[in-house]
Amino acid sequence: MTDAVSPAPIQSALLNEATGSAIMHGYFTREGGVSDGIYRGLNVGLGSNDDREKVSENRRRVANWFDLPVERLATVHQVHSPDAIVVDGSYDGTRPPADALVTATPGIALGVLAADCGPILFADPENRVIGAAHAGWKGALTGVLENTIEAMEGLGARRETIVACLGPSISQASYEVGPEFVERFLGEDPSYKRYFVASAKPGHAMFDLPALTVARLRAAGVRAESLGVCTYPDSERFFSYRRTTHNQEPDYGRQISAIAIRET
Structure with a gap:
């Protein structure tokens, strides 16, 4: 399979400034893939009904962007949980149920998939520990962000030297929710009211998942x-x-x- 366009991910200025050339990262778009139809572009979703060979080729292209074989692209079976796993040199392609990965091992790309939920990439360049988390509303509310940070600390990272960036995700302007959704959040913390504004539909609200995500990351230090x-x-x-x-x-x-x- 060939395609004239290569993947061209978006990057975070914060991560680039903090990590320099020691750590590579990218928030990949649909650009540069071989899938077609409703999956057009760089669909990497093994859980989709897309042609498996095309998904595999798309994943290979992502790994290649990092100058790594596809076997070194680590992902998990995402289940909207707060769970983070540690990946090391023994990684064998297994995708356990979890929603975040951390490693201190060079030469392994940690990847999280999303289609509105928040992909968050973490790096501690001083201690050479990285992480990636998938945070929809449930993961953000139940602690996947904080658990990722704790897992990184278990590998030698320190909160004061960790930087994190939330990638492309659904914004408040496009995220309408019902009253039971709002009640669940206010039951957890009444101050979460600040992440909702009334929508045009009676009893409904527009939810600011990105603001909640960044606030919880900062509150975690x-x-x-x-x-x-x-x-x-x-x-x-x-x-x-x-x-x-x-x-x-x-x-x-x-x-x-x-x-x-990066491997040295």
Whole structure:
């Protein structure tokens, strides 16, 4: 399979400034893949109904961007949990149920998939520890961000030297939720009211998942930013579960965000 266009991921200025050339990262879009139809572009979702060979080729292209074989692209079976796992040199391609990965091993790219949920990449360049987390509303609320940081600390990272960036995800302008959703968050913390504004639909609200994500990262003691890019309106660059649902399409692709420590 060939394609004239190579993947061209978005990057975080904060991560680039903090890590220099020691750590590579990218928030990949649909650009540079071989899938077609509703999966057009760089669909890396093994859970989608896309042609398996095309998904495998797309994943190979992501790994190649890091100058790594596809066997060194580590992902998990994402289940909207707060769980983070440690990946090391023994990684064998297994995808356990979890929503975050951390490593101190060079030459392994940690990847998380998303199609509206938040992909967060973490790096402690001083102690050479990295992480990647998938945080939808459930993961963000139940602690996947904090658990990723704790797992990184278990490998020698320190909060004061960790930086993190939230990649392309659904914005408040595109995320309408019902009253039971709002009640669940306010039951957890009444101050979360600040992440909701009334929508045009009675009893409903628009939810600011990116703001909650960045606030929880900062409250956990790490420097954090958001790219401020919304997946929902930009069908040329991003897959979106919510857009797929609204368009009554049968399935959707997933984009990947990944990070790796360079081998010395």
